[in-house]
Amino acid sequence: QDVAFVTRHQVQEMAVHHWDAAYAAGQDLVIASDVARDAISEFLSFSVSSSSDPADPPRAPFDGTLGLRCDDVNEGWTVHDAEPPGTVGFSEGVEHGVSTLTASSSDLLLWLYSRKEILGDERAIELGERLHALCFTT
Numbered sequence: 001q002d003v004a005f006v007t008r009h010q011v012q013e014m015a016v017h018h019w020d021a022a023y024a025a026g027q028d029l030v031i032a033s034d035v036a037r038d039a040i041s042e043f044l045s046f047s048v049s050s051s052s053d054p055a056d057p058p059r060a061p062f063d064g065t066l067g068l069r070c071d072d073v074n075e076g077w078t079v080h081d082a083e084p085p086g087t088v089g090f091s092e093g094v095e096h097g098v099s100t101l102t103a104s105s106s107d108l109l110l111w112l113y114s115r116k117e118i119l120g121d122e123r124a125i126e127l128g129e130r131l132h133a134l135c136f137t138t
Contacts, residue, residue, distance in 0.1 A: 012039035036105035047137035059086040066127040067100030099124035
């Protein structure tokens with residue numbers, strides 16, 4: 001990692017902790033969409049058991065395909081099983097026909113960090129729980 005990576009990560013981490021402080025004070029804070037989108041991409045790259053960084057000990061397989069869609073900026077990601085089992089990969093965009101969790105970029109980021117719940121169909125909720133089980137960061 002380089003200085004730019006660390007700086008980028010610090011902005012994202014401060015945004016989540018700023019939300020924590022506002023929430024504790026009884027206020028609602030919306031994380032800026034550009035920061036939230038970037039943080040979601042980074043989270044999926046570095047904070048989930050992946051082929052390049054599998055969990056040790058190995059975790060249960062994801063066993064599915066899940067779309068994550070930001071409805072405020074019309075962007076998304078598709079999370080899918082990878083090798084070895086118990087790891088996931090992702091691609092930009094939401095594949096047609098997959099179970100999808102949809103929320104604002106701020107709420108989707110906060111969901112990844114287990115700060116908020118997101119509504120979805122039963123399969124999307126189940127896959128969301130499986131994704132959380134593969135996360136290193138909460």
